[in-house]
Amino acid sequence: MEEKYISLWDKSAEENDYAGHVETTRDADVIVVGGGFTGLSTAYHGAKLGLDIHVLEANKIGYGGSGRNTGLVNAGLWLPPQDVNKKLGTETGASLIETLGKMPEYVFSLIEKHQIQCEATQNGTIHAAHSLTGLKNLEARAQEWQRLGAPVELLTAKETESKTGTKRFYGGLLDNRAGTINPMGYVRGLARIALAAGARISTGIHVEKLARENGLWQVQFGEQILRAKTIILATNAYTDNLWPGLKQTFTKINYFNIATTPINEKLYSVLPEGHGLWDTGKIMFSLRKDIHGRLVIGSMGSIVKGMEKMSERWAVRNLRRLYPELGEINIENAWHGNIAMTPNHLFRIHKLADNLYTPIGYNGRGITTGTMFGKVFAELLTGKEEAKLPVPITPLSPVKGRLLKQNLMHLAFTVNQFVKSL
Numbered sequence: 001m002e003e004k005y006i007s008l009w010d011k012s013a014e015e016n017d018y019a020g021h022v023e024t025t026r027d028a029d030v031i032v033v034g035g036g037f038t039g040l041s042t043a044y045h046g047a048k049l050g051l052d053i054h055v056l057e058a059n060k061i062g063y064g065g066s067g068r069n070t071g072l073v074n075a076g077l078w079l080p081p082q083d084v085n086k087k088l089g090t091e092t093g094a095s096l097i098e099t100l101g102k103m104p105e106y107v108f109s110l111i112e113k114h115q116i117q118c119e120a121t122q123n124g125t126i127h128a129a130h131s132l133t134g135l136k137n138l139e140a141r142a143q144e145w146q147r148l149g150a151p152v153e154l155l156t157a158k159e160t161e162s163k164t165g166t167k168r169f170y171g172g173l174l175d176n177r178a179g180t181i182n183p184m185g186y187v188r189g190l191a192r193i194a195l196a197a198g199a200r201i202s203t204g205i206h207v208e209k210l211a212r213e214n215g216l217w218q219v220q221f222g223e224q225i226l227r228a229k230t231i232i233l234a235t236n237a238y239t240d241n242l243w244p245g246l247k248q249t250f251t252k253i254n255y256f257n258i259a260t261t262p263i264n265e266k267l268y269s270v271l272p273e274g275h276g277l278w279d280t281g282k283i284m285f286s287l288r289k290d291i292h293g294r295l296v297i298g299s300m301g302s303i304v305k306g307m308e309k310m311s312e313r314w315a316v317r318n319l320r321r322l323y324p325e326l327g328e329i330n331i332e333n334a335w336h337g338n339i340a341m342t343p344n345h346l347f348r349i350h351k352l353a354d355n356l357y358t359p360i361g362y363n364g365r366g367i368t369t370g371t372m373f374g375k376v377f378a379e380l381l382t383g384k385e386e387a388k389l390p391v392p393i394t395p396l397s398p399v400k401g402r403l404l405k406q407n408l409m410h411l412a413f414t415v416n417q418f419v420k421s422l
């Protein structure tokens with residue numbers, strides 16, 4: 001694919017890219033480092049509450065996970081609700097599940113209200129059972145979500161076939177709250193509405209150092225310095241060495257996506273109702289369409305440099321396994337991005353120093369989570385108590401054997417891709 005695009009979404013998003021130049025003469029209330037969902041949602045919500053916010057992004061808007069992801073707008077966390085309660089306790093767990101359960105609605109309402117051009121399709125996503133064990137897992141999830149009153153349906157194999165167009169699944173969990181978007185369109189839309197609300201955004205600014213002087217933060221890049229009362233690090237899986245020890249708190253894995261050229265939807269019945277889908281496999285895969293009929297298929301792992309053809313073969317083989325009737329399959333784009341996984345699959349909030357916060361480790365669920373954190377931090381910075389944050393603030397805790405885990409997972413994902421490309 002062309003080097004200048006970081007993903008299909010970068011090329012196809014209808015929202016204009018925004019490149020802002022830094023103006024160092026004005027200090028801010030809040031400096032946000034990172035121009036993805038989290039940073040820009042913080043800027044939008046904060047500016048609306050009257051904060052003077054400046055977002056500094058090292059590359060371009062959406063350069064991290066936000067412009068590269070699959071675009072499944074899911075409710076809840078990676079973990080089933082019952083596990084969230086076990087890990088966080090029923091009070092915090094229940095409140096978090098309720099908040100995140102409502103977030104797809106909130107994301108789609110922001111899109112609607114501000115006419116964000118991002119191919120928004122809110123007609124549910126399907127978690128599809130790749131095996132009988134996978135189906136059991138979905139049954140337990142369905143039971144708990146239904147007990148909580150969420151609009152989810154357990155689909156039989158036949159119903160799953162009619163909604164996905166393939167016989168390969170044992171059943172599925174349809175979540176009617178969820179949907180799909182063009183994620184780059186959404187993140188650029190957030191930038192647009194943040195600017196309109198009065199926030200400032202500067203791109204191409206790689207923050208190199210944070211220092212404290214006279215009760216203010218000094219944010220350094222090159223020879224320049226900006227000052228702010230509060231800093232939000234919204235760098236997530238793209239965290240570098242800016243804050244010592246931060247990138248040691250999660251395991252970085254890759255996820256890749258491959259997009260075909262548009263298929264003739266009149267001839268082939270692939271995801272006929274436009275649902276996004278992912279499966280219950282340990283090394284999961286995902287599938288969705290964009291509004292032009294391109295199929296976007298992805299899985300854990302990366303497009304390995306020099307082995308790009310293997311990834312393309314993987315995509316073609318898997319699409320053929322699912323839809324043997326598909327005619328010629330041509331690949332248009334291939335890309336990957338970083339995901340920050342935490343050992344217990346729950347995101348964290350760290351207070352790294354006075355007036356310096358970071359939410360981190362979204363475990364592959366960032367569209368709703370990042371939007372939520374922006375809202376939550378805007379409220380925190382305008383007076384809400386820390387105790388009301390969705391999860392308690394925890395100290396940094398490095399992942400034991402992180403590099404070894406990262407390397408082993410990278411190897412396992414590459415082997416899996418190789419085997420399934422044969």
Ligand SMILES: Cc1cc2nc3c(=O)[nH]c(=O)nc-3n(C[C@H](O)[C@H](O)[C@H](O)COP(=O)(O)OP(=O)(O)OC[C@H]3O[C@@H](n4cnc5c(N)ncnc54)[C@H](O)[C@@H]3O)c2cc1C
Nearest residue numbers: 034036037038058064065066069070071072207337366367
């Ligand atoms: C391939 C893939 C598929 C995914 N699929 C889904 C999905 O379907 N649904 C879903 O909800 N989530 C999905 N995710 C997860 C989701 O994309 C992320 O959780 C989300 O984008 C995180 O947003 P963020 O704003 O917190 O961080 P990011 O979008 O990663 O942004 C961090 C930004 O910080 C910048 N930065 C880093 N260091 C500095 C510095 N020193 N100075 C200045 N800037 C800096 C980076 O350039 C980057 O732009 C997926 C992720 C990937 C990679």
